[in-house]
Each structure stands twice: as C-alpha cells, then as structure tokens.
Amino acid sequence: MTQRPPDADARRAASPVLVYPDGSLSPPPMHLYARAAATARPVSEVIVPPRDAAAIEVPAGSILRLGCPEGPQVGDLNLFARGGLCERFFSGKTRALHGTHVSTGDRLWSCFPYLRPMATIIADSLDWYGIDADGASVHDVIGTRCDPYTQHLLSGEDYDRCCHSNLTRALATHAGLSLAEAERHVHDVLNVFMCTGFTRNTGRYFMKASPVRAGDHLDLFAEIDLLAVMSACPGGDCGAGHSSDRAACYPLSMTVLQPEPGVLSGWESPPRNGYAGGHGA
Numbered sequence: 001m002t003q004r005p006p007d008a009d010a011r012r013a014a015s016p017v018l019v020y021p022d023g024s025l026s027p028p029p030m031h032l033y034a035r036a037a038a039t040a041r042p043v044s045e046v047i048v049p050p051r052d053a054a055a056i057e058v059p060a061g062s063i064l065r066l067g068c069p070e071g072p073q074v075g076d077l078n079l080f081a082r083g084g085l086c087e088r089f090f091s092g093k094t095r096a097l098h099g100t101h102v103s104t105g106d107r108l109w110s111c112f113p114y115l116r117p118m119a120t121i122i123a124d125s126l127d128w129y130g131i132d133a134d135g136a137s138v139h140d141v142i143g144t145r146c147d148p149y150t151q152h153l154l155s156g157e158d159y160d161r162c163c164h165s166n167l168t169r170a171l172a173t174h175a176g177l178s179l180a181e182a183e184r185h186v187h188d189v190l191n192v193f194m195c196t197g198f199t200r201n202t203g204r205y206f207m208k209a210s211p212v213r214a215g216d217h218l219d220l221f222a223e224i225d226l227l228a229v230m231s232a233c234p235g236g237d238c239g240a241g242h243s244s245d246r247a248a249c250y251p252l253s254m255t256v257l258q259p260e261p262g263v264l265s266g267w268e269s270p271p272r273n274g275y276a277g278g279h280g281a
C-alpha cells in the first residue's frame, strides 16, 4: 500500500459538496398530481408472474401503480418512451440527482440526449422505512439487475430466470423483437421494493430482506407516454440469494390509473432536453 502523505488528514478533512444541491431542479407539481390521483380509476392491469416479467403501456398523464398483491417480492423495472426504445430510464443520472434510493417527489430520468423526467413518484407506502441502522433503504438505483452472465461467471452454470432475461423475454414479446434485439434495450433498473445499501467499512453493495408486504405499492405519474416492463426477481424478498429457484417468490402487479378529464388542465408533458447538441465541434 502507498505510504500516507504527511498532509493526509488535511486532505481528508475537505468538506463534502453536494453535486446537485437541493433546489437545483424545478420542484414537481405535487399538489396537481395529488388532485389527479384522487380522481384516478384503474383502466388496465397486468400481473407479473413469479420469476417472470410483463409489460404494460402507460399514457402520459396517467398513474402506474406497482403493487405487491400477495407476499414479499422485489421487482426490477425498465422504462421506455413508448415512441421509441432508444429513450430509456437512466439509473445513474437519477442516482446522481436524487440519491441512492428514491421515494415520493423524486423523478425517474431518461438517458441522453433526452434527459427529461419520464415519471414522478407520487406515493410510496414504504416511505416510513427511511434509512435503517445498516444504512439500507428501499427502491434503489444502485443495483443493475440480476443477470445470467454474472451468474455464469461466478458459478459456471446457466440460469435463465434472472431479471435480465425476464425483461428481455417480456420486451421481445411486447415489441415483436427477437431476443437478441430486445436484449440490447434492457438497461439498469429501478429496484422496486428492494432493500439495499453499501457496507460502511468496505463500501460493498448489500441487500437484506425487503420490508414490503402484501398491499404495498409505489405510484408513478407518467410524464410521457411509457412502456413499463417489470420482472419479479427470482430472489423473492432478496433476504438470502438470487439467480436461483431457491427463494419463495410471489407475483407483482402493474396497474394503470386514469385521472378524470380536466383535472390535469395546464399540465404538459416535458419536452426532450434543450441542449443544442454542438459538443464543441
């Protein structure tokens, strides 16, 4: 290990500076969303079977309720603009803007060059959890998704029910693509209901049994027309392992709720990012 420089303590004493301080972003119109949610009625629903995935289209201005109807279960969510799969959820920038875990009032942002809010979280029945004594919280944007490549790397075995493969199959079926075409569009997820953190002493990614129970939900207001694809992780509540058939797994639900006409008057879908795209050339 490299020898500590004489001024190591002074260098470490620099104050942290939030990269994107509070107030950097325009606040979402939460009162308007609350009024819309109070009038919303379910118009479509899909059930995500255990160790599988499903897709649903969500019109802009409606609400996508991600539900846990039966038992403790974690979901891996991909979001696409319904108009084109190239615009997709950007886990890394969402993490930089809002933090390692998201809840009510946070937004889910799309990738470059679009970088606009795809959805805003308007209700979270697990918001009481906060950050626990291990530094863990719920709904993370730090994990990527369980996948068969890492599983093969670590065990030498092929497992086909990882979230990556579940998302690939569901997207292929919904969009009429081959598995190879669909796989290119599957991206880092929002880990819905998953409870995770980093160990304080070594900075390692860890998971623990999710606090989610039957009846819990996470509600997203669709800022643009969306295609949502979600996998019910083979890890179940992710309290032990994943990437195998050993854990108890339960279904998840995705329900589209439509507000009454007129309640969103004055609201507009956000345009794609305004950067001119010159890149200094």
Ligand SMILES: [Zn+2]
Pocket: 076, 145, 146, 162, 163, 164, 232, 233, 234, 235, 242
């Ligand atoms: Zn998974």
